Amino acid sequence: MIDPKDFQKYATKHIGINSLALDKYTSVSSGYISPTIIEERQLNVASMDVFSRLMMDRIIFMGLPVDDTVANIIQAQLLYLESADPQKDISIYFNSPGGSVYAGLGIYDTMQYISSDVATICTGMAASMAAVLLTAGTKGKRSALTHSRVMIHQHGWRTRTSFRYRNNSQRDSKTQKRIIHHYCRSFRKYLQKGRERLRS
Known part of the structure; x- marks a missing residue:
């Protein structure tokens, strides 16, 4: 069984994640009320947050928008x-509105690397x-619960005053094409019209 403190040591020493960022991630993940559980062991009783307990069972819960901090912690996990x-x-269980494309691609690449x-x-x-990221799971091990929703769109960028779609940068255009190609490949059997349906 995995000890949650081992992950904290691993993330801070080997990956270089700031321990304050880990604490912030845990507190934001668990909301305003920190869900804790009591686990009885042979010689003692341990209290821990529910996300650490899930990690012991090799479960990662991603219930936040994707940003650099969240991506670093998910990759470390x-x-x-x-x-x-x-x-x-x-x-990995997802309930996320998405977020940064580049931070998310870091998670995607790590999922493919391990x-x-x-x-x-x-x-x-x-x-x-x-x-x-949902489609990046191992083939045959991707799923969505009955009332869940999956949504994709053209990636964009945010300024202080508005959200705009990116069409001007070659690098961003290549990234978008890679994402669409991956998505079509992952969901080929579910899509009748492939890329054309995704573009509409």
């Missing part, structure tokens, strides 16, 4: 769980970059 046992599956199979499950909403 994936790398840690793979180093603990590369033969066992890792499950040798553990990654099961992805949408539990509420996987929108934008979270939808792309």
